[in-house]
Amino acid sequence: MNDRHDQKEQPKGDYLRLCQRIAELEGIASQLEIDEEKLPEEERHCTLAEAINDGLAMIDENMRITFANNRFCEIMGYSRDEIIGRSASDFLTEADKKIFAEQISRRKTGKRDQYELALIRKDGQKTFVLMSPRPIFSSDGRFKGSIAVVTDITDRIRAEEKLLNTTQELEVRVQERTADLQNSNEELRLEIAERKRAEQKLRESKELFEKVFVSQQDALFILDASVPPSIIDCNPAAAEVFGYNRQEMLGHTTNFLHVDESSLRKFQDHIYPRINELGFLHLTEFEMKRKNGTVFPTEHTIQILEDEQGERVGWVSLIRDITDRKKAEEERRKLETQLLHAKKMEAISTLSGGVAQELSNLFQAVHGYVERLMWGKEQDDPRYQELLEITNAAFRGAVLSRRLLAFSGIIESKKQPIDLNQEIKKTHRLLSRTMPETIELELHLAKELTIINGDPNQIEQAILALAVNARDAMPGGGKIVIETKRMILDQDFRRTHAGAAMGECVLITLSDTGPGLGQETLEHVFDPFFSKEDLSEETGMGLSMVYGIVKNHGGYISCSSEPEVGTTFNIYLPVTEKKVEAKNPCPKGLSAAP
Numbered sequence: 001m002n003d004r005h006d007q008k009e010q011p012k013g014d015y016l017r018l019c020q021r022i023a024e025l026e027g028i029a030s031q032l033e034i035d036e037e038k039l040p041e042e043e044r045h046c047t048l049a050e051a052i053n054d055g056l057a058m059i060d061e062n063m064r065i066t067f068a069n070n071r072f073c074e075i076m077g078y079s080r081d082e083i084i085g086r087s088a089s090d091f092l093t094e095a096d097k098k099i100f101a102e103q104i105s106r107r108k109t110g111k112r113d114q115y116e117l118a119l120i121r122k123d124g125q126k127t128f129v130l131m132s133p134r135p136i137f138s139s140d141g142r143f144k145g146s147i148a149v150v151t152d153i154t155d156r157i158r159a160e161e162k163l164l165n166t167t168q169e170l171e172v173r174v175q176e177r178t179a180d181l182q183n184s185n186e187e188l189r190l191e192i193a194e195r196k197r198a199e200q201k202l203r204e205s206k207e208l209f210e211k212v213f214v215s216q217q218d219a220l221f222i223l224d225a226s227v228p229p230s231i232i233d234c235n236p237a238a239a240e241v242f243g244y245n246r247q248e249m250l251g252h253t254t255n256f257l258h259v260d261e262s263s264l265r266k267f268q269d270h271i272y273p274r275i276n277e278l279g280f281l282h283l284t285e286f287e288m289k290r291k292n293g294t295v296f297p298t299e300h301t302i303q304i305l306e307d308e309q310g311e312r313v314g315w316v317s318l319i320r321d322i323t324d325r326k327k328a329e330e331e332r333r334k335l336e337t338q339l340l341h342a343k344k345m346e347a348i349s350t351l352s353g354g355v356a357q358e359l360s361n362l363f364q365a366v367h368g369y370v371e372r373l374m375w376g377k378e379q380d381d382p383r384y385q386e387l388l389e390i391t392n393a394a395f396r397g398a399v400l401s402r403r404l405l406a407f408s409g410i411i412e413s414k415k416q417p418i419d420l421n422q423e424i425k426k427t428h429r430l431l432s433r434t435m436p437e438t439i440e441l442e443l444h445l446a447k448e449l450t451i452i453n454g455d456p457n458q459i460e461q462a463i464l465a466l467a468v469n470a471r472d473a474m475p476g477g478g479k480i481v482i483e484t485k486r487m488i489l490d491q492d493f494r495r496t497h498a499g500a501a502m503g504e505c506v507l508i509t510l511s512d513t514g515p516g517l518g519q520e521t522l523e524h525v526f527d528p529f530f531s532k533e534d535l536s537e538e539t540g541m542g543l544s545m546v547y548g549i550v551k552n553h554g555g556y557i558s559c560s561s562e563p564e565v566g567t568t569f570n571i572y573l574p575v576t577e578k579k580v581e582a583k584n585p586c587p588k589g590l591s592a593a594p
Helices: 002-031 036-051 070-076 094-108 154-180 185-190 192-204 206-215 236-242 261-278 323-374 382-408 420-434 456-472 491-496 519-524 539-552
Strands: 055-060 065-068 115-120 126-137 143-152 219-224 231-234 280-289 295-306 312-321 416-418 439-444 452-454 478-489 503-512 556-562 566-574
Touching (some): 094 126, 094 143, 126 154, 154 192, 219 236, 236 312, 261 280, 295 323, 416 456, 452 566, 456 478, 478 566
Antiparallel strands (some): 055 065, 055 143, 126 143, 219 231, 295 312, 416 452, 503 566
16 A cells, blocks of 8 residues: 555655756756856856756857757767757757747747657757756846756657657557457467466556456456455456445355356356466356346356466456347247248248139139039939039139138238228127127227227228137137237337338237247148148138238237237237218117227
8 A cells, every 4th residue: 555655655755856956957947147348257067067967058040059968969969069059950950949949939038838849869860858947138138048957868759759658569469458358269369378478567567457347348257266266356348237235245265156056067167278278268148146136147268367477366357237138039030930931831822823813714604614514413313412502613713712802911902091990899899799709808998099000891801811810719718808909010010020110000909818839830831731639620711821821911910929828919010191082871780899
C-alpha cells in the first residue's frame, strides 16, 4: 500500500523539484542580462553560467546567438565558435521555426512562458529541449533579445513515445487475442506463443490489464493452480452472468457453478487433465448454473497462467453465455424446416392441381358415357345397378378432384368484403345442430373486427372442416373454442413463420381439448391423403383443403399440439379497406347468434 502511494506521489515531487530548479536558473539568467555598453563585463559571469547543469543561451533582437555555455554546446554537438553568431532558426526543424517565431513575439511583450522545441544537432539527430526564456530590454524599454535556460528532455520524450507505442501495441494485441478466443482449438494452439507474449506485456501494464478485465463483456475468472481451483478474481460480467456478487465468489472453488455432481465429475475427470496436458482448452458448449438455479449453455476458453520463469501459477477462464446464440440457431433451424415444408407443399400443390384437372375431365367423360348406357334401361335391369355404381364412383372421384383443386388454390372463388364475425356466427349455428351433446362449443369474437376480402362459402367450408376434425378427435367429449382477434404481423413474426406476410390481419383460432397430435402428424398435417390414428378418417383431404383455401386468400395457417392438452389451428387472413355492403335482415323466426 505504501509503495503504491509513493509511486503516485513521485510525479508530483519531481514536478516541484523541476519548478525549483527553473527558478534557480532564471535567477542566474537574470544576472546575465547585459546591454551593449556592458558586453566586456560578460566574462565575469562565465564561471557562474558554466557551473549549471542545463544549457544557457542568449540571442539578440535579430535572433542571432550571442552567448552559449558549454552545456548548451554539448546538447547541440557544436563548439562555441560554431554556434555564436548564427541565427537560432538554423538549428530548428521547419515545424518548430513557426513556434519559435511566435515565442519571440511573446518575448517582445514581456511574456516568459515555457515551451518545448526540437533542435537539430550537428550530427543531424533531433534533441528535444524545454525552453525557459526571459526577455531582455534596454533602459529605454527597447527589446534587445532573450536569454533562456535550455533543459535537455530528449530522454523523457523518447520514453513517452516508447510508452505510447507500447501501450498502443498492447491494446491492439489484446483486441486481437480476445477475438481469437472464438476460433477453434487448432487455431488457438498455433497462436499460443503470440498470446503468451501479449499476456507478458499485459502483466507489465497493470492499468491496461485492469481496463480490459473490467470492460470485458464475457465472464472472466482468475483462478489459482489448485484442482479444483479457488477463485482469485472475477470481472463485473462474471457477477452479472452467474447472478452472484463478487464477494460471494472470491475465495471459493468453482464447484458451485456446475449444474450437478455429474457435470462436476466430467470436468474434474476429463477436462482438467486435458488442460494440464495442452495448456489450454476450448469448449464449444458446456452447461453451467446461475445463483437462481437456472441452467444455461456456455462457451469456455481456459488457459494456464505462468510466471516469468514458466512456472504454472493459475488459470484464466473466459466463459461466454451463448443462450441467445442457441436460441437464434434454434429459430434458424425451425425456419429452415418451415421453408422446406413450404416448398414441399408448393410442389405438392402444383402437382395436385394438374392431376386434379385431368381427373376431373376423365370423371366427367366417364359420367357422360355411363348416363348414355343407362338410357332405356329399367331399374330392375341387372346392368342398371352396375352402371349406377360406376356413376357413384365417378361422382366421388369428381368430389375428390375438386378438393385437390381447392388444396392447390386453383378452384375459382368469389371474394368480397365480409365481416368475419358474422360468417363465423352463421357457421356456429350450423355446428350447434350437428355437434353431439358431449362437445361444448364456445365463441370468443373480437369487437369491431377488421373487414377481410374473402369467399364466404370457402371460409365456412374451412371452419367446418376444422371443427369436424376436432369433433372426431374427441369421441368421449370435450370443448371446441373459436376465437377471432386483430393482429399486426411484424418482421419478428415473419422471421419465425416462413411464408407469412407482414401487416394487419385477422386471426381465427380453433382449438380443441382432444388428445393432441404426434410430432410426425404435425409435420404432415396439411399433406393430401395423409392419415394417422390421431386424425379423423376424412382428414386425408379435409385439412389439405383448408390449407388451399387459406393460401387462396393470401393467408397463413399453422398448427400446434400438445399431448393430452389439445390441438390449435391459427389462420391469419389479410384485411381490406373496403366496406361491407348492407345485407338483408334475418328472416322472421331467426335471430343472429350472440
